[in-house]
Amino acid sequence: MAILRAVIGDHREVRTLTENDVRQYEARRTAGGITYGDGQRTESVRQRSVQADIKLLKQMLSRACTRTTAQGTRWLEQNPLQYVRIRGEHDVKRPVASYERYEATRQQMVLFQRKYELEMQTAKGAKERRRAESRHLSWVRAELGLSLLAATGRRRGAIMGLRWSDFDAASGCVTWRAEHDKKGKTWVVPYPTTFFATIRDFQKRLGAVGGFVFPRQGEPNESAPPELLSQWIRKAEVDAELTKLQGGTCHPYRRKWRSERPHHALKAVMQAGGWSDVNTMLRCYDHPEASDVLAVTAEPRKRKESTSG
Numbered sequence: 001m002a003i004l005r006a007v008i009g010d011h012r013e014v015r016t017l018t019e020n021d022v023r024q025y026e027a028r029r030t031a032g033g034i035t036y037g038d039g040q041r042t043e044s045v046r047q048r049s050v051q052a053d054i055k056l057l058k059q060m061l062s063r064a065c066t067r068t069t070a071q072g073t074r075w076l077e078q079n080p081l082q083y084v085r086i087r088g089e090h091d092v093k094r095p096v097a098s099y100e101r102y103e104a105t106r107q108q109m110v111l112f113q114r115k116y117e118l119e120m121q122t123a124k125g126a127k128e129r130r131r132a133e134s135r136h137l138s139w140v141r142a143e144l145g146l147s148l149l150a151a152t153g154r155r156r157g158a159i160m161g162l163r164w165s166d167f168d169a170a171s172g173c174v175t176w177r178a179e180h181d182k183k184g185k186t187w188v189v190p191y192p193t194t195f196f197a198t199i200r201d202f203q204k205r206l207g208a209v210g211g212f213v214f215p216r217q218g219e220p221n222e223s224a225p226p227e228l229l230s231q232w233i234r235k236a237e238v239d240a241e242l243t244k245l246q247g248g249t250c251h252p253y254r255r256k257w258r259s260e261r262p263h264h265a266l267k268a269v270m271q272a273g274g275w276s277d278v279n280t281m282l283r284c285y286d287h288p289e290a291s292d293v294l295a296v297t298a299e300p301r302k303r304k305e306s307t308s309g
Contacts, residue, residue, distance in 0.1 A: 003034055003053065004053060004057055005036070006034055006035060007028055008021070014076065017081055018080065018084075019081075022084050025050070025053070029042065029049070029053060030050060031044055046093070047088065051087065054084075054086045058082070058084075061081060064076035065077070065079055093248070094284060094287065095247045095248060095252045095255070096287050097252035097255070098256070099256075101237075101242060102256070104242060105146060106146055106147070107240070108236040108237075108239050109139050109143040109146065109232070112139040112142075112236070112239075113139045113143070116132045116136035116139065117132075120136060137206060140205050140206055141206065141213075141214055142236065145233075148162075149253045151191075151195060151257075152174075152272075153273040154176065154273065155181075155254065155274065156226040156250040157226040158177075158181055159226075160180070160214045160226045160228065160229055161179065161180030161223045162174075162212070163210070163211065163213060164208060164209070164210050164211065169200070172190050172191060172196070173188050173190050174188070174189055175187070176274060180223075185276060187271070187274055189271065212224075214229075233249050233250065254285060258273060258286060258287075259286070
């Protein structure tokens with residue numbers, strides 16, 4: 001929203017928006033360097049991000065056509081961008097993380113924890129000790145976030161919005177709240193006892209009792225931004241000398257989770273992973289392994305003429 005406003009301008013009459021404005025926005029957004037908010041600047045992005053921005057703008061304009069003023073007139077008589085096509089990506093990058101990548105990243109996070117644990121023990125002053133402790137706990141949470149990403153297949157926003165009370169070991173279920181779900185839906189999903197044992201271990205290591213699992217720094221009553229999980233993972237990947245996956249940081253783990261469960265019932269996978277639309281899951285997250293494709297191309301059976309009738 002802030003980026004759209006920065007480019008279009010708060011005083012622009014939206015009725016005059018045209019396809020040319022959309023194409024100019026695409027060019028600027030792709031190149032990066034847009035100043036918005038409190039002096040923040042955008043980086044260069046792929047067409048997928050631009051597509052999401054324009055889709056949001058069109059949704060806002062469509063909604064304005066359904067709202068009326070006190071005088072009974074509509075906010076907007078018609079959507080000026082209704083028939084403007086939103087360009088998508090032709091060569092979409094949808095990488096899948098491997099188990100080896102997960103382990104290497106997690107091990108690097110553990111090394112960060114040991115580093116700051118040693119600093120806590122050797123710190124000369126209270127200030128240095130508190131800083132080392134804070135960084136140590138931060139990397140424990142990073143490891144927990146990565147573990148949840150790999151174990152649940154959920155989006156980073158849903159993971160970062162978790163509260164400790166959402167884990168109910170008695171019922172064996174986790175509640176994924178609607179306010180942190182992309183589709184605004186609440187999901188109650190069962191998990192094995194080993195999953196809850198892992199969660200309890202992390203909770204003990206963090207010395208946490210309640211509240212958000214990933215609290216915002218300085219604001220414990222708010223959850224940390226979803227982007228923090230990506231930043232943790234990328235920092236660990238860099239130090240582990242792992243090449244960045246082109247096309248995502250967290251989503252490759254969501255695809256990994258889906259690709260490990262091709263033999264389960266489709267609806268069960270959707271319920272567990274938080275997909276409401278089967279087409280989206282199959283199109284964006286269903287990535288067969290090379291061995292599966294080879295099994296198809298090497299199929300020995302031959303269709304023969306029917307002998308009936």
